[in-house]
Amino acid sequence: MSPAHHRRQRSAAPTALACLTLALVTGCTSHAAAPSPPTRSPTHSPTAPAGSPGSPGAEQPAAPAQVAIPSIKVTSSLMPLGLNADGTVEVPPAEKGMTAGWYTGSAIPGERGAAVLIGHNDTRFGRAVFHDLKKIGKGTDIVVRNEQGQTTHFTVTGTESVSKQAFPTKKVYGRTDDRALRLITCDGAFDAQGHPVDNLIVYATAR
Template sequence: MRRIGNTAIVSVTVVALCSGAWLLHSAGTSHAPPQPAAAEGTPDPREEQLGAPALPPSPPTRIRIPSIRVDAPMTGLGLTASGSLDVPPADEDNLAGWYEAGTAPGERGTAIVAGHVDNTRGPAVFYDLGALKKGSVIEVERRDGEVAVFTVDAVEVYEAKDFPDERVYGAAKRPELRVITCGGGYSKATGYQGNVVVFAHLTGSR
């Protein structure tokens, strides 16, 4: 099967991923998920040349982010008819997806992972993603038995109209990871107004 570069993704499917179903049904915004602090949004330039050697391609099977209590299986994601990234089933509370036509986590390049912030029942897998801090650890189990260990470089939030496709999805010379969910302001009419994006790079494996 032909591999599609990450630049083929036009934008995150904001409507499907970011409807804010739980907040809408709870008739308020008192339960809004945490948003990243401004201080978490600037990568340390000293980290740009650091990192662990790339791993061979292998599909991910599970993602763990200990500091926000994420421990979830993973499923492959494709593109919608409009060219945007598809999303995991909305009724799955604890499921993350990865763009399987692109880079696998741990492989050289930019791997893309996405998941819901909530659904009609309440918080979903990446509800607390905006609370991550620089230096936090993300572990991705792979089908080949390796665990790719990433360190968070930055956590940023973007309004949908200003989503920086190239910065998020663009090619990288080292193994990098992007983890994406909903964020920004919230409106009952349209749901979440943007996305939280975590930037991380490979720092080890086991």
């Protein structure tokens, strides 16, 4: 099944937290509410000093193009994921279940902040890219390559299976001085409608 869509309300303050609804495609849904990720650009800070990455006139960091997790034999290109018209975060379409996505409202992997990658566990077409994500543990190597061919290695610091009704939005999307990475997919038992009730979150930090 797919990882969560996150519905959020627009806010005038760049760091304000609003409300979101966790909802999943391909039959994986939840109607629980939780705070949204901060409404800020993934590529720059509005207060970045002149000449720093993300400021006017500075070269923007390259977007991520591929993620690899050698220990579970995952190698996937990364599609950009934005917001749907209804305010939910996009997930890869079911027919591209073996492709993960980068949420463009999060940091660029390798830059300061929390970068978020989203992938399906299963779809109606079968096994998907993050199917074996639950097999990884602390110390696992995750490699993200950007569009310029540069790679950043991340080390897993922990994993967490959480109810979609208690998604730790601030912990996942909140501001951090680390060069952090989060991977999200579905997890857990199924409800009466056949939808997974939990999300699996992997936390990692760049070396």
